[in-house]
Amino acid sequence: MYDLIIIGSGPAGMTAGIYAVRREMKTLIIGKEVGGQMVWASEIENYPGFEKIKSFELINKFKQQTLNFGVEMKDDEVKLVEKAEDGHFILHTNRETFEAKTVIVAMGLSPRRLAVEGEVEFNGRGVSYCANCDGPFFKNKKVAVVGGGNSALDAAEVLSKIASQVYLVHHSASFKAFDSLIDEVKSRENIEIMLNTDIKSIEGANKVEKIKIYNKSDETEKVIELDGVFIEVGRIASTDLVADFVDRNEKHQIIVNSKTETKTPGLFAAGDVTDCEFKQITIAMGQATVAALSAYQYLQLKNGSNFVAKNY
Ligand SMILES: Cc1cc2nc3c(=O)[nH]c(=O)nc-3n(C[C@H](O)[C@H](O)[C@H](O)COP(=O)(O)OP(=O)(O)OC[C@H]3O[C@@H](n4cnc5c(N)ncnc54)[C@H](O)[C@@H]3O)c2cc1C
Secondary structure: OEEEEEEOOOHHHHHHHHHHHOOOOOEEEEEOOOOHHHHHOOEEOOEOOEOOEEHHHHHHHHHHHHHHOOOEEEEOOOOEEEEOOOOOEEEEOOOOEEEEEEEEEOOOOEEOOOOOEOOOOOEOOOEEOOHHHHHHHHOOOEEEEEOOEHHHHHHHHHHHOOOOEEEEEOOOOOOEOOHHHHHHHHHOOOEEEEOOEEEEEEEEOOOEEEEEEEEOOOOEEEEEEOOEEEEOOOEEOOOHHHOOOOOEOOOOOEOOOOOOEOOOOOEEEOHHHEOOOOOOHHHHHHHHHHHHHHHHHHHHHHOOOOOOOOOO
């Protein structure tokens, strides 16, 4: 029986783990991918203490510190969460079952699907949701980036240095991104911008070979031959796993109070998965700190001790 199980091994999950073991809580993190969304970033420039640091380097530092403190970490996906009659939690992965007195949900955000024909079929065979991870596979090839926000323009900029040609396909008439990034993208000779354009399908034999696009301005359809499609149309909270235990907003983000409590005693949430308006590493970590201390306090009060908040 763990005192605490944390679902998710992004910055929120690892921070919660560090704080929990420092309170002598027997703690397990179950996470699909260590580092979470940080894996998709290349460099981080707003994490205090490092003017600029490669994201994989920061992830390794987080992981090392988490393990050094004695947090157990498992690379796995939680598939089912149940509550026993005495109030403790039972978490199932495909292979194992774990029990805990408290849970912190730190599942972050995952890429939004485009929902077009061929997207699922060619996932990993030309369709990608991470330019920083998969970009190098497309050296001197032709790719499309779908989307019009900062992530899409950032992906187009990164890919323009690797691929021979980048088509930036956006369904509306203007971008929603930083002006400096838009200017940068417009200045790249090998980026062709296609506004007001929808992708109708992604096609090929064994891997991506072409996309069919529809220009809504002149109502024309066109086929573009290419090797890869990078989908960058935002990120969503996939929280159905804990739907019975929490209240969620219209974006399926978990609603928490200032102590990161949910409607279920003993179950807390932290990081991008919550309804906090801003999504950043330091915010996720701050919320995770609160969550770990709240979980500790919850157990102390349950055990009849007077919780004394210590500021260290
Ligand atoms: C391209 C990009 C660049 C960014 N750049 C910056 C930046 O420069 N500075 C900054 O502050 N922020 C940046 N961010 C945002 C930052 O990465 C996030 O705010 C932060 O990672 C949120 O941390 P988190 O731990 O809450 O969630 P996440 O990082 O999303 O981690 C959640 C983890 O939970 C796992 N998980 C989900 N469901 C389950 C399950 N059922 N079982 C087990 N594990 C599960 C996920 O696989 C993931 O590993 C960037 C984000 C992106 C996408």
